Amino acid sequence: GQNIDQPTEMTATEGAIVQINCTYQTSGFNGLFWYQQHAGEAPTFLSYNVLDGLEEKGRFSSFLSRSKGYSYLLLKELQMKDSASYLCAVKDSNYQLIWGAGTKLIIKP
């Protein structure tokens, strides 16, 4: 079966750095997405990786290793507004998005 694993919950301190990991097992691979979802709001697109390596976008970076079936989302200089759930999703060989259950990130002052 197809599976996406990510931690259920993480806690970090304002101003610090946090890394949210995602491992996947899917039928084929056509890219990996990270989304942010604040409570009661829509998921919003953060990043897309299809080749191995690091994609940097401001305070957020996303890394992909296709051979290891592994990705991480790195958040720097954490702010209170970064408290949200972070969803990892992979497009399989049929271009269907397979979703993880999300990682709830709690930022403490």
Place this chain on the structure above:
Amino acid sequence: ETGVTQTPRHLVMGMTNKKSLKCEQHLGHNAMYWYKQSAKKPLELMFVYSLEERVENNSVPSRFSPECPNSSHLFLHLHTLQPEDSALYLCASSQDREVQPQHFGDGTRLSIL
């Protein structure tokens, strides 16, 4: 972002009621999706439409019936739902089904009494 609009935001209904959820996208996208989001579970894809034609139906019970009258509008018709259908129903759209990211609406919080 107001590119994808869903109404209503909240809906409470009895098991014998019939209601519809509405989704409208103002992004000129060609694909639209319905998802179910339950607490601490992955998003579940329910239906996919591409250029107004249904391309996927992930074994969703017949009490959920989608309708896509044009590329900007998507409906989810509900009838004789069960308590386990209580969830957040999210609509999304994308330029294509292959590589472009999906843009989501804020969802309809559905509660079945």
